[in-house]
Every structure is written in C-alpha cells, then in structure tokens.
Amino acid sequence: MGEFELIRQYFHRAASGPGVREGIGDDCAVLQVPPGQELVVSIDTLVEGTHFLPQTPPHRLAERLLGAAVSDLAAAAATPAWLTLALTLPQADPDWLEPFAARLAERCHQLGIALVGGDTTRGPNLVLSAQVHGWVDCGQTLLRRGAQPGDRILVSGTLGDSRAGLETLLYPDTPSDTTDWLQQRFYCPEPRVALARALRPHLHAGLDISDGLLADLGHVLQASHVGAEVELGCLPLSDALCQRFPEQAQNWALSGGEDFELCLVAPEQSVERCLQVAAEQGVRLTSVGRITAAQGLRVLDAQGQPQTGLSAGYDHFKEMS
Amino acid sequence: MGEFELIRQYFHRAASGPGVREGIGDDCAVLQVPPGQELVVSIDTLVEGTHFLPQTPPHRLAERLLGAAVSDLAAAAATPAWLTLALTLPQADPDWLEPFAARLAERCHQLGIALVGGDTTRGPNLVLSAQVHGWVDCGQTLLRRGAQPGDRILVSGTLGDSRAGLETLLYPDTPSDTTDWLQQRFYCPEPRVALARALRPHLHAGLDISDGLLADLGHVLQASHVGAEVELGCLPLSDALCQRFPEQAQNWALSGGEDFELCLVAPEQSVERCLQVAAEQGVRLTSVGRITAAQGLRVLDAQGQPQTGLSAGYDHFKEMS
Numbered sequence: 136m137g138e139f140e141l142i143r144q145y146f147h148r149a150a151s152g153p154g155v156r157e158g159i160g161d162d163c164a165v166l167q168v169p170p171g172q173e174l175v176v177s178i179d180t181l182v183e184g185t186h187f188l189p190q191t192p193p194h195r196l197a198e199r200l201l202g203a204a205v206s207d208l209a210a211a212a213a214t215p216a217w218l219t220l221a222l223t224l225p226q227a228d229p230d231w232l233e234p235f236a237a238r239l240a241e242r243c244h245q246l247g248i249a250l251v252g253g254d255t256t257r258g259p260n261l262v263l264s265a266q267v268h269g270w271v272d273c274g275q276t277l278l279r280r281g282a283q284p285g286d287r288i289l290v291s292g293t294l295g296d297s298r299a300g301l302e303t304l305l306y307p308d309t310p311s312d313t314t315d316w317l318q319q320r321f322y323c324p325e326p327r328v329a330l331a332r333a334l335r336p337h338l339h340a341g342l343d344i345s346d347g348l349l350a351d352l353g354h355v356l357q358a359s360h361v362g363a364e365v366e367l368g369c370l371p372l373s374d375a376l377c378q379r380f381p382e383q384a385q386n387w388a389l390s391g392g393e394d395f396e397l398c399l400v401a402p403e404q405s406v407e408r409c410l411q412v413a414a415e416q417g418v419r420l421t422s423v424g425r426i427t428a429a430q431g432l433r434v435l436d437a438q439g440q441p442q443t444g445l446s447a448g449y450d451h452f453k454e455m456s
Numbered sequence: 457m458g459e460f461e462l463i464r465q466y467f468h469r470a471a472s473g474p475g476v477r478e479g480i481g482d483d484c485a486v487l488q489v490p491p492g493q494e495l496v497v498s499i500d501t502l503v504e505g506t507h508f509l510p511q512t513p514p515h516r517l518a519e520r521l522l523g524a525a526v527s528d529l530a531a532a533a534a535t536p537a538w539l540t541l542a543l544t545l546p547q548a549d550p551d552w553l554e555p556f557a558a559r560l561a562e563r564c565h566q567l568g569i570a571l572v573g574g575d576t577t578r579g580p581n582l583v584l585s586a587q588v589h590g591w592v593d594c595g596q597t598l599l600r601r602g603a604q605p606g607d608r609i610l611v612s613g614t615l616g617d618s619r620a621g622l623e624t625l626l627y628p629d630t631p632s633d634t635t636d637w638l639q640q641r642f643y644c645p646e647p648r649v650a651l652a653r654a655l656r657p658h659l660h661a662g663l664d665i666s667d668g669l670l671a672d673l674g675h676v677l678q679a680s681h682v683g684a685e686v687e688l689g690c691l692p693l694s695d696a697l698c699q700r701f702p703e704q705a706q707n708w709a710l711s712g713g714e715d716f717e718l719c720l721v722a723p724e725q726s727v728e729r730c731l732q733v734a735a736e737q738g739v740r741l742t743s744v745g746r747i748t749a750a751q752g753l754r755v756l757d758a759q760g761q762p763q764t765g766l767s768a769g770y771d772h773f774k775e776m777s
Contacts, residue, residue, distance in 0.1 A: 156494060157599065160679070162531035162663050163496035163590070165597045168489045173477060175484035176572065178587060180542045182579035210483035221501045221542065221585040251497065254585070258503035262583045264542040264575070266499060269484075276486045278478065342483050358481070 145236035146220070152249025154216055164251035166217055172270035177207035183261040188304060193231045194238035195322045196263060201242045202324030203345065204265040206395040209326040210343035212277035212335040213269030215246055220253035221264040227257075246326065277331065281340040282359035282400040284428040289409060290421050291327050291397040293373040294348055296320035298391025299380050313375045320373075324395035330420075331397060333412045337405035344398050347390035348423075351398055353432055359400075362431045365389075365424035367442065389434065400426060466557035467541070473570025475537055485572035487538055493591035498528035504582040509625060514552045515559035516643045517584060522563045523645030524666065525586040527716040530647040531664035533598035533656040534590030536567055541574035542585040548578075567647065598652065602661040603680035603721040605749040610730060611742050612648045612718040614694040615669055617641035619712025620701050634696045641694075645716035651741075652718060654733045658726035665719050668711040669744075672719055674753055680721075683752045686710075686745035688763065710755065721747060 147159060157165035168174050181200050183189055201218070208215050220239075224231070243250055248267065271277075300321025303314045331341070340359055344351045348365070356363055370388040377384050401409050406422060413420035424435075434442040472479060478486035489495050502521050504510055512520075522539070529536050541560075545552070564571055569588065592598075621642025624635045652662070661680055665672045669686070677684055691709045698705050722730050727743060734741035745756075755763045 162528045163498040166495040174487040177484040178540045178542050178575050180575045180577045182577050207483045219499045221499050254499050254501045256501045256503050260581045264585045266587045
C-alpha cells in the first residue's frame with residue numbers, strides 16, 4: 136500500500152468541520168478563522184519509549200495524543216478547530232492504523248476538532264506529533280502571565296491520577312476498577328475546554344498541568360513575576376489515588392505530570408463565581424493556594440509551615456539525561 | 457540542561473514576525489490572520505535514515521526541513537507566516553542544536569517565516585516535523601484541481617538535480633563545483649514563493665514537485681479528472697545534471713523527487729504572460745506539456761511516441777516496504 140493510499144483510507148473520516156475549506160488531499164489545508172477571532176496553535180509529540188510504553192494499544196495512543204494536544208487549547212481558553220498529524224511508523228500496518236484512526240476520528244468528533252492534514256513517514260521508532268489549532272475572541276487568549284499578588288490558585292479535577300495510572304502499567308498488579316480508572320486517567324485526558332471558556336472572563340492567568348502542578352505553576356509565576364503558596368492539605372486527590380497509593384498521593388499530585396487538568400489564577404472576588412460555574416458543569420474546582428508578591432513557590436503543610444525537598448515536574452531532558 | 461531551557465536558548469531568536477501576538481513560551485502561540493485572508497497549513501516530517509543520511513550536518517537539516525515545508529506554501533501560492541517545530545532528538549547536544557538553530561533562524565528570516573512554537577522531545581532516532589502556516593487572499597489558494605483540457609503544464613527551475621545531489625552523497629566521488637551545486641540543490645530547496653504569488657491570477661492549478669514530476673502531476677490529473685502529455689525533450693535539465701549524470705538525467709527529472717520546484721497549469725492564452733513574469737523574476741519557467749481530456753499521463757519522445765516503463769515517483773511506504 137502506498138503512503139497516499141494509506142492516508143486516504145484511514146484518516147479521511149475525520150476531515151471536515153467548521154472553517155475547513157480544503158481538508159486532507161492538497162498540498163495545504165485551507166482554513167478560515169472566523170472574523171474577530173485570533174488563532175492559537177500548539178504542537179505536541181509522543182515518542183515510543185519516552186512518553187509511552189512499547190506495545191501501547193493504538194487506540195490508547197490516539198486518546199493520549201489528542202487529549203494532551205487539545206488540553207493546550209483548553210489552557211488558552213480556546214475553541215478547538217483543526218488538527219494536523221505527523222506520524223512516523225515502522226510499517227504501514229493495518230492492524231495498528233485501523234484502531235488508531237478509528238479512535239482518533241471518534242475523539243476528534245467528541246472534542247470538536249477536524250483532522251485537516253498530515254504527513255505519514257517511515258521510521259524505526261513510533262513518533263506521533265499532533266498540532267492543534269483553535270480560536271479565541273481577539274485579545275482573550277488565556278496566558279501564563281497576568282497573575283497578581285492576592286489572586287487565588289484554582290485547580291480542576293484531581294491531580295496525580297495519571298502518574299498512578301502509569302505506575303499500574305509499569306508494575307501490573309491484580310486488575311481492579313481502581314486500576315482501570317487510573318489507567319483511563321493516564322491514557323485518555325479530558326481537556327477542560329468548556330470550563331476554561333466559561334471561566335475565562337473571571338481569570339487573570341492559567342495553563343494546563345502537563346509537567347506537574349509545581350513545575351507548571353512555576354511557569355505562571357515566572358511569566359507573571361510573582362510567587363505563590365500552595366496548601367498541601369488542599370490538593371484535590373481522587374479516592375482511587377488515595378486508596379491505591381496513599382503514600383505517594385500528595386507527591387504525585389504536586390509533581391506527577393500529565394494530569395492535563397487546568398491551573399487557573401483568579402482574583403479573590405471572582406473565586407465564588409468560578410466555583411459556581413464549575414459546579415454547574417459538574418467539574419471539580421479546588422482552591423489550592425494563593426499568589427504572593429514574594430518570589431518563589433512555597434508548599435505549606437497543615438500548620439502553615441513550608442515543606443522542602445519536593446521534586447520538580449517532569450522534564451524529558453532533565454530527568455533522562 | 458532542561459527541555460525548556462534548551463528551547464529558550466536555541467530557538468528564541470526566530471520567534472517574531474507579522475501577526476505574532478505571542479510566540480514561543482506560552483501553552484499556545486497566539487496569531488492573527490489578516491482580514492480577508494485564508495489560512496493555509498502544511499506539515500512535513502524528516503526522519504533520519506528515511507529522508508536523510510545519518511551524520512547529515514545539522515545546518516543542512518535546517519535548510520532541508522524548512523525548504524521542503526515552505527515549498528508547500530509556495531504550492532498554494534501563499535505568503536509564508538508562521539512555523540512550529542517538533543524535534544525528537546537522541547540527546548540535547550549543543551554541538552547539534554547550535555548550528556541547527558542558527559541556520560534555521562537565518563533561513564526563517566530569508567523566507568519570511570517566524571518560528572512561533574514547538575515541542576522538543578527525546579527519542580532514539582532523529583525526527584523533525586515542521587508545520588508551516590501562510591495566508592492567501594480568500595478563495596485564491598492554488599489547488600491541485602482546476603486543470604482543464606488544453607491547458608499547458610509549466611515547470612519552474614530544473615528537475616532531477618536533487619536526486620543527483622543525493623547520488624553524490626550516497627556514492628562520494630572527487631569533489632567538484634558540480635557536486636557542490638547538486639548537493640546544494642538537494643539540501644537547500646529554494647521555495648518558489650514569489651513566483652507562485654505573481655503567477656497565481658493566471659493559473660488554473662498547481663503544486664510543488666516533491667515526489668517527482670510524474671507522481672505529482674498525477675495528483676493534479678486525479679484531482680482535476682483530466683489526463684496529460686509530457687514532452688520528454690522539453691524537460692528543464694541543468695547543465696550540472698546533464699554533465700555529471702547524462703544517462704540518468706531524464707529519468708531523474710521525471711521521477712527523482714524532492715526537487716521542490718513548481719508544476720503549474722495555465723490556460724494557453726496565459727502562458728506568454730507567465731513566462732514573462734518568471735523572466736522578470738529571473739526564474740526559469742518551462743512548458744513541458746499539455747492537459748488532455750483523455751485520462752492518463754503519457755510521456756512523449758521527440759517523435760511524439762508514448763514512452764512506457766517509466767518509474768513512478770517516490771513513496772516512502774511503497775518503495776521501502
């Protein structure tokens with residue numbers, strides 16, 4: 136089977152959506168950003184052996200790739216629009232391509248994003264890059280900068296589950312509902328698109344948590360030239376995490392990475408409204424701390440004492456070199 | 457060195473340009489498509505061992521990657537605007553990153569494209585994906601469809617040089633000016649952006665030649681539901697190619713691939729004007745054949761007789777599996 140045949144056969148099903156004048160099949164996709172909107176763009180790569188275990192089921196890779204990429208759009212408070220895909224595969228294997236493409240199309244549909252182009256190449260190692268495009272009312276993209284002293288730090292969902300899910304894959308144990316749920320959290324991020332869009336008018340800054348709360352909050356602090364205090368006792372932890380990994384739960388919530396939840400910064404007077412909006416959407420939203428004028432990031436225990444010796448977030452080159 | 461440090465250090469220099477509200481450093485790049493323009497997007501991947509030889513100098517990879525990607529914008533008659541980069545590297549090696557990033561920044565500047573985002577990951581094999589964005593007056597993107605019987609087929613520059621350049625890399629011989637020139641053609645494509653934009657009003661269809669003239673013209677024919685005749689004696693061949701590889705020259709011009717020249721289709725009455733515009737730009741433009749109502753692609757010799765047994769263009773999976 137030829138490369139072009141392959142692309143047409145497997146990926147055509149996801150190739151339509153708003154603003155798509157030409158999807159897959161020409162040299163470029165031709166797209167129309169609606170008037171009054173700015174375009175936001177992000178690219179994410181998954182590498183076999185670095186970001187996922189060899190033999191990961193292809194439908195799981197589709198979920199993971201798309202969830203992580205669209206989460207960057209949520210982080211910008213954008214509406215998802217278009218996806219392009221660069222796939223490097225050891226071989227054109229229908230048994231891999233079919234479930235990957237099927238689940239990708241399904242998730243694209245659920246997340247409201249259209250596959251509009253891509254490049255499929257042969258290489259010794261599986262590498263998947265997803266570039267996502269979205270749009271936001273001009274000037275309304277949520278950025279990392281803008282946090283002000285006194286602002287509250289809000290976190291969506293629960294933290295640390297993804298790291299726990301990975302643990303159950305690395306060291307398989309008796310299967311259980313808890314394991315399934317944690318692995319689902321690892322494999323299939325649910326980007327908080329609707330929440331981010333609804334909260335946007337009330338926020339000063341925000342991002343998604345891909346490298347761990349401490350590392351990502353650190354990016355907000357750096358971009359905003361402020362500091363922060365996080366209260367250890369306030370971290371939102373799932374029952375599954377606490378039950379299965381009680382000793383690691385807090386540390387993974389701080390530094391586990393790949394949660395793809397949102398870390399948002401709102402002025403004190405908007406917090407009540409934010410919590411209300413989240414509740415209406417059925418999404419957990421938790422205040423975990425506060426922005427400070429004093430630089431640096433302090434994690435406080437129940438007695439208000441700063442903790443030390445906490446590990447920073449995940450960094451491919453830092454951790455692996 | 458951490459991943460983020462690395463990105464900041466090496467790639468920040470290319471991160472500004474028209475329409476860039478936020479470049480590298482936030483979750484998403486924030487971009488503004490000018491009013492009245494449509495957005496065109498393309499993604500291209502280079503894999504070590506598949507698209508380039510191991511030990512290819514990093515500055516050459518930057519040229520090759522960007523040239524090939526921007527050529528897709530030229531194929532759409534678009535104005536280059538923004539680049540995002542997904543790099544998978546075996547290690548964060550400054551001796552590789554520094555010359556790669558320096559030449560990338562230089563070529564970005566020359567081609568008028570701004571690096572606005574990216575993702576840098578660790579993997580066993582070098583993989584580079586470039587996604588390029590450009591814009592075109594609404595409705596004016598040059599597509600593969602639209603060729604009509606009687607139209608002429610025009611080709612920019614010369615064909616087959618890139619394949620010849622690869623040959624001199626695979627089977628090194630005595631270095632010479634000819635070798636240098638052919639390798640330059642292989643490594644450093646010069647996307648025909650200005651030519652495509654100037655010719656756009658006179659064209660019915662077009663694309664860039666990345667898989668070989670026969671394969672790519674085939675895409676135009678398929679999209680336009682027409683056939684074509686190409687005259688073997690009209691193929692634009694460089695002196696360097698004819699001198700160094702006289703026996704392979706014609707075949708490589710038809711099927712060599714990776715020339716990144718344009719294959720354009722214009723109505724008969726516009727050909728004179730097209731040739732004039734190209735001459736004003738100092739770019740060779742050659743009529744190589746004609747669109748026919750009869751389906752299929754025929755290559756005619758000097759006596760007007762169809763040739764048979766010509767190889768099709770390059771297809772990663774077709775050729776390598």
